[in-house]
Every structure is written in structure tokens, then in C-alpha cells.
Amino acid sequence: MTPKTRLLIGGLSACAVALGLGRFAFTPILPLMQAAHGLDTQSAGWLAASNNLGYLAGAVWAGLIATDRGRHLAFTASLVVVAASLAAMSLTSAEWVWNLIRLVAGIASALVFVLGAALVVPALAGLGAARLTGVHFSGVGLGIILSGSVIAWAGGWGGDNAAWLTAGALCGVLSAASAWGLRHVHGSGAAGTSHPAPAPFSLGWLSAAYFCAGLAYIVTGTFLVVVVRATPGLESIANLSWVVVGLAAMPSSAAWALFAARFGFRLALIFAHLLMAAGAGLLAVTDSAIGAMVSALLYGGTFLGIAGMAMAFGRAIAPAHPARAMGMLTAAFSVGQMIGPVAAAFLADWGGWMPALLMAALVTLAGVPMLMFGRVSPSSGRS
Structure with missing residues (x-):
């Protein structure tokens, strides 16, 4: 497998984890949560807001990580946290715990998305393949497709808990693919002085x-x-x-x-x-x-x-x-x-x-x- 292919697999999988599943698996599961737990619309709105607050915190955090080793460690750990947070939604019916989990998921999703892009986009440019950046970001769409098909199917069969566990499992597989694909990728060097x-x-x-x-x-x-x-x-x-x-x-x-x-x-x-x-x-x-x-x-x-x-x-x-x-x-x-x-x-x-x-x-x-x-x-x- 060529370095370019491995890079694209890792990047596409990271985007699927960060947004396609980490954020948007919630969308097709929400009606199941409403049916099973009586979750009202305003509570659903606050769950989404908690996730987005976490995303803001995670994006800021990602910008403060200064070393290449630190970025790789944070990226890999965050892949694990996103997958675990999705599965953890099945373990409780307490809304305050759901909000906390979605907050953590938002932080980890932002770290995966921002740090993943910081690794993949310069690496593609270095390989003369900057035009393939869109393939990297298409992973968001892949995650949404999975959430609307496989995860929704699992939810129709086993309810919201089965859907969350399926989301966590899919996220785990994609996280492993991303960590494998990007394990040897490093960020760009020092910026030039002319702009x-x-x-x-x-x-x-x-x-x-x-x-x-x-x-x-x-x-x-x-x-x-x-x-x-x-x-x-x-x-x-x-x-x-x-x-x-x-x-x-x-x-x-x-x-x-x-x-x-x-x-x-x-x-x-x-x-x-x-x-x-x-x-x-x-x-x-x-x-x-x-x-x-x-x-x-x-x-x-x-x-x-x-x-x-x-x-x-x-x-x-x-x-x-x-x-x-x-x-x-x-x-x-x-x-x-x-x-x-x-x-x-x-x-x-x-x-x-x-x-x-x-x-x-x-x-x-x-x-x-x-x-x-x-x-x-x-x-x-x-x-």
C-alpha cells in the first residue's frame, strides 16, 4: 500500500470518527431516545449544545499542543475516547450524565478533527497531492452514511442502547484504521517568513x-x-x-x-x-x-x-x-x-x-x- 493511500485511509477514518459519528451519530439515535426515555425537545437541544461546547474547548486545546509527540498522543487518545463515549451513552438514562458524556465526546471529537487535519493536509501537500484534501474531509459524509444506515438499523432492532453500542463499535474500527494510517505522519515544518x-x-x-x-x-x-x-x-x-x-x-x-x-x-x-x-x-x-x-x-x-x-x-x-x-x-x-x-x-x-x-x-x-x-x-x- 502506498503512503498516499495509507494517509487517505487514516485521514478519512479520522473525519468519520470526529464528526460523522462523534457528533452526528446522535441525529438518528435521538428519536429512539425520545421514544425510550421520554427525552423532550429542549433536553435534546441541551445535549447538542453540550457536545458543541466540548468541541469549542477541544479546538482550543488542540491549538495549545506544541510538540509533534504531544499531537500524536492526544490524537490517538482522543480516537479511543470518542469510541468509548458513544458506547457509554448506552450505560445510563440520567440526562446529566448524558450531557457530561456528550461534552467529553465533543472535546475528543475536536482534537481528532483538528489534529488529524494538521497531520493529513500538510502531508498530502508534501506528496504533491493537495488536490486530494477533499477525500480526507469526505470521511464526515462516510460517518453520516453509517449513522443513517447501520446504526439506525441497529436502533430499529434493539433500541437506542443497541444503536449507541453499534456506534461505539464502528467508531472503534475506524479509530484503529486512522491510528494505523497516520502513525508515522508528522506535521509540517516551520513556516516560511514570506506571505x-x-x-x-x-x-x-x-x-x-x-x-x-x-x-x-x-x-x-x-x-x-x-x-x-x-x-x-x-x-x-x-x-x-x-x-x-x-x-x-x-x-x-x-x-x-x-x-x-x-x-x-x-x-x-x-x-x-x-x-x-x-x-x-x-x-x-x-x-x-x-x-x-x-x-x-x-x-x-x-x-x-x-x-x-x-x-x-x-x-x-x-x-x-x-x-x-x-x-x-x-x-x-x-x-x-x-x-x-x-x-x-x-x-x-x-x-x-x-x-x-x-x-x-x-x-x-x-x-x-x-x-x-x-x-x-x-x-x-x-x-
């Missing part, structure tokens, strides 16, 4: 738009299966809609990178925001299977692209301080993720899922003018 000219755009406005995306995307990401299952006549396609999200997510990072290379980050992000808002709005009003599937396609096809483009745009805006730019963006996105599910749960309890999803659509749209008018210089060059 390209900064892109003429405000990092503050980009962070504000990314906050909007974080708040809105997590609403659909947390509740899509619940919403489809609650729509009369669509119960049987609820898990399938989540598989569609994963199928759309797998090629999305690479596709949006090509789009941004052609039209610039700003226009690409505007277009992606519009599509994601359309998906949330459609889910709010549709009662048809086609509408639900189109909504799933729009969501799956945009959320990873927005994340990847925002981070790349941030590096272009502050080429001399990329870590500072990515930290600012991650913080904004994470705060939005913590607010989103709690606000959506409150609105859902008040007026059903339509106002919650319309809120997500409107917040996504609020990011569009920020992207349109955030330029700080008329200098030439794509932004």
Missing part, C-alpha cells in the same frame, strides 16, 4: 457570517431525522434522509473548493449560504418525500463546503497569522453551534418545527449581506 498579500476582506465580518452558519447548520444537523419522522407519511424515510445527507456531504468539500477557485471565496460562500437557507426553509414547509430529500441534499451538499471555504478564506485574509484567524473563526462558529439547538428546541416547543427551521433559514441568510459588504479594500484579486 502572500492579505485578501481584501474583514475577518470580523467573515467570523460573523460563520457564526450565522454555525448557529443555523446545527439545527438541521441535530433535528433533521426527528423532523422528517414527525411529518405524517414520511416516517419510513427519516433515516434514509440522513443517508442522503452523508452521500451529498462526501464530495462537497472538493466540489466547493473547485467552485471557490473559479469564482472566489466570497461569491462561493454567498451561494452556499443561499442553498443551505433554501434547504432549511424547504424542510420547514414540505410534507413530501421529494421535498425532504431535496432538503437533505441541500444541507449535506453545503455545510462542509461552508466550513472548508471559511477556514481557507480566513487564512487568505490573515496569511501571516493563520492560527489566529482560524481560532477566531472556530470560536464564532462554536458559539453559534451552542446557541442553535437550544433556540430551535425552544421555538419547536412553542410553535412546532416550522418556526425553528425558518429561524435557521433566516439566520443563514443573515450571513449573506455580511459576505457581500465585508470588503475592506478595492484592491484587485479574487476574494
Whole structure:
């Protein structure tokens, strides 16, 4: 097996563990938890917020690990913790313990995702295969497909506990594959002293738009299966809609990178925001299977692209301080993720899922003018 193939297996598996399962296994299992334990919508929102708070803490922690050995140790340990945390959800029915477990899972997921990317992306560039970065991030879609198919099937057979144990087992297999694939990979060397000219755009406005995306995307990401299952006549396609999200997510990072290379980050992000808002709005009003599937396609096809483009745009805006730019963006996105599910749960309890999803659509749209008018210089060059 070539080093490039081993690297891609390790990276793809890491993304599947970190987000596809570590975060999003919760989405198809949530209806099972509601049925088995009477978990209400606001409690579900707080579980999602706990996980996202952990993700923020983990992302900050990852940025503080200074040595290559430390990054490898934290990465490997976090792979184990994510798998164990998923399985541990089956061991209790106490909501405060669930919140604690999801908090820990969020910390470990962020460490896997951030440190995994820090290992894989420079290594791909060093092998002359930077164009394959999208394959690395497609692992998120793979994990979502597994959660909507294998894990959902286990839940249908044995309830939420069987689903969580299956999630933990799948995560364990993928964690082993990731640790094997990346065991000899090291981060990039010292950065050079010269940097390209900064892109003429405000990092503050980009962070504000990314906050909007974080708040809105997590609403659909947390509740899509619940919403489809609650729509009369669509119960049987609820898990399938989540598989569609994963199928759309797998090629999305690479596709949006090509789009941004052609039209610039700003226009690409505007277009992606519009599509994601359309998906949330459609889910709010549709009662048809086609509408639900189109909504799933729009969501799956945009959320990873927005994340990847925002981070790349941030590096272009502050080429001399990329870590500072990515930290600012991650913080904004994470705060939005913590607010989103709690606000959506409150609105859902008040007026059903339509106002919650319309809120997500409107917040996504609020990011569009920020992207349109955030330029700080008329200098030439794509932004």
C-alpha cells in the first residue's frame, strides 16, 4: 500500500470518527431516545449544545499542543475516547450524565478533527497531492452514511442502547484504521517568513457570517431525522434522509473548493449560504418525500463546503497569522453551534418545527449581506 493511500485511509477514518459519528451519530439515535426515555425537545437541544461546547474547548486545546509527540498522543487518545463515549451513552438514562458524556465526546471529537487535519493536509501537500484534501474531509459524509444506515438499523432492532453500542463499535474500527494510517505522519515544518498579500476582506465580518452558519447548520444537523419522522407519511424515510445527507456531504468539500477557485471565496460562500437557507426553509414547509430529500441534499451538499471555504478564506485574509484567524473563526462558529439547538428546541416547543427551521433559514441568510459588504479594500484579486 502506498503512503498516499495509507494517509487517505487514516485521514478519512479520522473525519468519520470526529464528526460523522462523534457528533452526528446522535441525529438518528435521538428519536429512539425520545421514544425510550421520554427525552423532550429542549433536553435534546441541551445535549447538542453540550457536545458543541466540548468541541469549542477541544479546538482550543488542540491549538495549545506544541510538540509533534504531544499531537500524536492526544490524537490517538482522543480516537479511543470518542469510541468509548458513544458506547457509554448506552450505560445510563440520567440526562446529566448524558450531557457530561456528550461534552467529553465533543472535546475528543475536536482534537481528532483538528489534529488529524494538521497531520493529513500538510502531508498530502508534501506528496504533491493537495488536490486530494477533499477525500480526507469526505470521511464526515462516510460517518453520516453509517449513522443513517447501520446504526439506525441497529436502533430499529434493539433500541437506542443497541444503536449507541453499534456506534461505539464502528467508531472503534475506524479509530484503529486512522491510528494505523497516520502513525508515522508528522506535521509540517516551520513556516516560511514570506506571505502572500492579505485578501481584501474583514475577518470580523467573515467570523460573523460563520457564526450565522454555525448557529443555523446545527439545527438541521441535530433535528433533521426527528423532523422528517414527525411529518405524517414520511416516517419510513427519516433515516434514509440522513443517508442522503452523508452521500451529498462526501464530495462537497472538493466540489466547493473547485467552485471557490473559479469564482472566489466570497461569491462561493454567498451561494452556499443561499442553498443551505433554501434547504432549511424547504424542510420547514414540505410534507413530501421529494421535498425532504431535496432538503437533505441541500444541507449535506453545503455545510462542509461552508466550513472548508471559511477556514481557507480566513487564512487568505490573515496569511501571516493563520492560527489566529482560524481560532477566531472556530470560536464564532462554536458559539453559534451552542446557541442553535437550544433556540430551535425552544421555538419547536412553542410553535412546532416550522418556526425553528425558518429561524435557521433566516439566520443563514443573515450571513449573506455580511459576505457581500465585508470588503475592506478595492484592491484587485479574487476574494
